[in-house]
Amino acid sequence: MNKRQFLRIAGGGLIAAAGATTLPGCSSAMPAEAIAAWQSPPASLDIRRWVLAHALLAPNAHNLQGWLVDLDTPDVIVLRMDLTRLLPETDPWSRQLVISQGTFLELLDMAARERGYRAEIEMFPQGQFDARAPDSRPTASIRLVRDAQIQPDPLFAHVLRRHTHRGLYESRSPAPAAVQALAASVLGLPVRFGVVTAAEPAQMQQHRDIAMQAWRIELVTPRTLLESYKVLRIGPKEIAQHRDGLSLNTPFVRALTALGLFDRSQASAPDSQAITGQISEFNAKIASTPAYVWLSSERNDRTTQLLSGRAYVRLQLAATAHGLSMHPLSQALQELPEQAQNYKAIHQLLGAGQGTSTVQMWTRLGYAAATEPSPRRGLQAHLAKS
Numbered sequence: 001m002n003k004r005q006f007l008r009i010a011g012g013g014l015i016a017a018a019g020a021t022t023l024p025g026c027s028s029a030m031p032a033e034a035i036a037a038w039q040s041p042p043a044s045l046d047i048r049r050w051v052l053a054h055a056l057l058a059p060n061a062h063n064l065q066g067w068l069v070d071l072d073t074p075d076v077i078v079l080r081m082d083l084t085r086l087l088p089e090t091d092p093w094s095r096q097l098v099i100s101q102g103t104f105l106e107l108l109d110m111a112a113r114e115r116g117y118r119a120e121i122e123m124f125p126q127g128q129f130d131a132r133a134p135d136s137r138p139t140a141s142i143r144l145v146r147d148a149q150i151q152p153d154p155l156f157a158h159v160l161r162r163h164t165h166r167g168l169y170e171s172r173s174p175a176p177a178a179v180q181a182l183a184a185s186v187l188g189l190p191v192r193f194g195v196v197t198a199a200e201p202a203q204m205q206q207h208r209d210i211a212m213q214a215w216r217i218e219l220v221t222p223r224t225l226l227e228s229y230k231v232l233r234i235g236p237k238e239i240a241q242h243r244d245g246l247s248l249n250t251p252f253v254r255a256l257t258a259l260g261l262f263d264r265s266q267a268s269a270p271d272s273q274a275i276t277g278q279i280s281e282f283n284a285k286i287a288s289t290p291a292y293v294w295l296s297s298e299r300n301d302r303t304t305q306l307l308s309g310r311a312y313v314r315l316q317l318a319a320t321a322h323g324l325s326m327h328p329l330s331q332a333l334q335e336l337p338e339q340a341q342n343y344k345a346i347h348q349l350l351g352a353g354q355g356t357s358t359v360q361m362w363t364r365l366g367y368a369a370a371t372e373p374s375p376r377r378g379l380q381a382h383l384a385k386s
């Protein structure tokens with residue numbers, strides 16, 4: 001690679017170019033300590049810690065893992081949002097982060113069932129957050145009660161295998177039986193499940209257009225781009241040190257970073273190779289996507305957002321059970337002036353226009369080669385210091 005090429009892609013385009021070049025002797029594997037949480041915890045662990053060890057594997061926005069738990073009262077877990085881990089630019093009302101509390105609760109509940117406990121969950125025991133700002137009140141208080149009648153949940157078997165897949169997907173459509181299982185997985189929760197496949201080409205094209213447009217805006221809006229750069233963890237050392245955020249571990253990106261050619265404090269110009277490269281990589285993923293699924297809800301209060309999170313992880317576990325991968329596309333759902341047009345377009349397309357309902361999750365769905373787990377900080381990092 002000549003120097004000019006090297007400099008041209010520095011500052012973000014390296015993400016697009018990442019797979020293109022490899023350096024000998026440099027592994028892209030995740031550092032073992034960053035993904036240690038994906039091993040089954042020992043059954044001898046205290047029940048609260050055992051269920052929490054599963055809950056912290058939940059999908060969550062930007063992998064910030066903003067879950068604080070308080071174990072001061074025996075048999076009780078009090079869950080709060082970590083207010084130091086917010087996303088003010090891309091999630092200004094913390095809707096995605098409240099959804100991410102819900103994904104945690106659902107896995108906690110499933111893990112408790114697995115061990116013969118009923119998780120008595122009281123959502124927002126001290127009242128719901130304001131619609132625009134979370135606060136330090138608990139999102140849930142959970143009491144674990146032994147219950148001989150409790151039914152295990154078959155989706156639990158897939159908790160350790162569920163991973164967000166951001167790569168290319170195969171072109172074949174999801175099997176109808178799998179789609180039915182996805183729809184069934186969220187029954188009883190206050191969400192509407194929707195799906196589109198190649199059987200509806202005009203609709204698919206609209207999904208593609210909105211996804212690509214919204215991603216472009218995320219990249220050319222300096223404040224949203226920089227928010228992701230802030231939580232980029234590049235190379236095994238940073239990944240192992242933080243065990244959160246968005247991991248980049250290809251030798252090419254690591255080399256550029258080591259040489260000081262990727263400055264994460266600066267947003268790249270919209271017409272730079274840096275940005276256009278990332279856009280074309282994303283567009284190729286969208287082009288490869290054989291289906292999209294979504295969850296919308298009539299209400300958009302904090303309890304509904306929590307329950308949408310419970311629904312989302314169930315959906316992804318059902319997909320995992322059927323060999324399908326998912327990749328959420330949150331950009332068009334973000335409550336930002338820059339995304340207003342895409343927000344309107346996706347809501348109209350999904351039958352949620354004019355404020356009739358809120359699209360809580362919208363994701364790619366398809367078959368794909370296996371992907372790696374993402375890092376987790378581990379239980380100790382979530383225990384509130386009293």
Ligand SMILES: Cc1cc2nc3c(=O)[nH]c(=O)nc-3n(C[C@H](O)[C@H](O)[C@H](O)COP(=O)(O)O)c2cc1C
Pocket residue numbers: 057058059060061062063096097099100103162163164165166245312327328329330331373374
């Ligand atoms: C509310 C919410 C929004 C998300 N939005 C995106 C997104 O826009 N793009 C993306 O690549 N992943 C998105 N994700 C997936 C997370 O980045 C992912 O869950 C996290 O990095 C942890 O990885 P894992 O799911 O493989 O455990 C979202 C997840 C949740 C729960």
